[in-house]
Amino acid sequence: PSKYQPYRTSYHFQPPKNWINDPNGPMVYRGIYHLMYQYNPKGAVWGNIVWAHSTSTDLVNWTPHDPAIYPSQPSDINGCWSGSTTIMPWGAPVILYTGINPQNQQVQNLAMPKNLSDPYLIEWVKIPNNPLMAPSSLNEINATSFRDPTTAWLGPDGTWRVLIGSKTDRRGLAILYTSKDFVTWIKSQHPLHSAKDTGMWECPDFFPVLINSKLGVDTSTLGPDVKHVLKVSLDDTKYEYYTIGTYNPKKDIYVPDNGSVESDLGLRYDYGKFYASKTFFDSIKNRRILWGWLNESSIPADDIKKGWAGVQAIPRTIWLDKSKKQLMQWPIAEIEKLRGHQVHLPQQVLKGGLSLEVSGVTAAQADVVISFKVSDLGKAEVLDPSWVNPQVLCSKKSASVKGSLGPFGLLVLASKGLQEYTAVFYRIFKGQNKYVVLMCSDQSRSSLNNNNDKTSYGTFLDVDPVHEELSLRSLIDHSIVESFGGGGKAVIAARVYPTLAIDGKANLHVFNNGTENVKIASMSAWSMKKAQIG
């Protein structure tokens, strides 16, 4: 690896070197948090996949261990791909994961801790019965599209259920298997859910969320107080979509609520770069936590030069919004203990066309929280009915394109002369019968190195700017800008590689490139300390 490492993170999880992708089998066991993840021990590109393993007591600082799962049986000899942990009713964790067999078929295997009295769960044993689920001439399973078992859930009938991602032709499938003993698994006639024209469903995740509560519940929880969420990662586009709906445990089908879809206009955890995510129930703090992989936006040749690729997003607490129509996400509270020196801006009006620099924080390693209030919406630009795709709208109307109410927001990782910056901002439009808020993360000027993917990201945000403040929180970590809009109603993560705006040469600004004034209702920025991530 190169000595020049301006893009390594300070508080987002990453190993010292090499390629990482999907978070695998996250859990808490005897007070210790476990993160496993897809890892190439031999280089900075995907391959030779094992489950690397780290543990933590606070989800912020991490201790690395040897890989938990690596090829050792015929049923995983060509790779140990993604999977999940299930906690047995008596407290023992069990892993189901995808192995690649000698015929390069995808099959599902089981691994158990060797020693349950070791809270670090260093050693895992694979049962000789593996594989427990495999494609065959009888079951019509596509051997190259059969992977990523979910956390299993236990029905009131004493039967375990698990989902495996798959497809037939272009139809994405969440194949359902059931078992009485967790070892003998039977494929159900019908998938739990499927959707046409979505392609391969990777890394499905299926879990209950409480109605009217931020608390999380165990994955097997059923009843009138919960709705269910099904998330799928679409291999074709590398976007994730989730739906909220109803699970019928008698018929074992899941029906998304009206208008809830897995594609295009569907809901996403993140409208930027975020993939192969997985949740787990944190029984210590009764919350559900979401882990996701942030891939690089650099070219593989640059990844090889820097000697690593891939990081994990900050774990996010996830719960059902009051509207019951979407999820909410917020960085786990523990991350705030890394907050160091704080800078605060007094309430003030930010006039149209003006910006102000926020000095006194380490702008390449910061946590920034700002809230805007707009009092006069009269001059809001009219939303053209053809502007249906927020991401396209954000790239057409980048931060440098003047508007009336917006763009206003943050310029982060900005170089002194503004040759480089990443802009996270809002624009408010007048829609048919309500105001429409657009949230953008504009990477187009993020780096002078044009090899990087500098696509802009965007989403419409379900906030009423007449009655509510527009809040924005950005976690900035050298090559990561992870932004939470509307208190967690929408999230956009981006990877950026400034060439000038590095470390002490990175700056932070609040800007208003609209003609109308906006009020900064509150603003705080913290320098972030470095986490211990061995």
Ligand code: DQQ
């Ligand atoms: N990554 C794993 C697969 C999964 C994909 C292989 C998603 O199990 O489908 O590294 O990123």
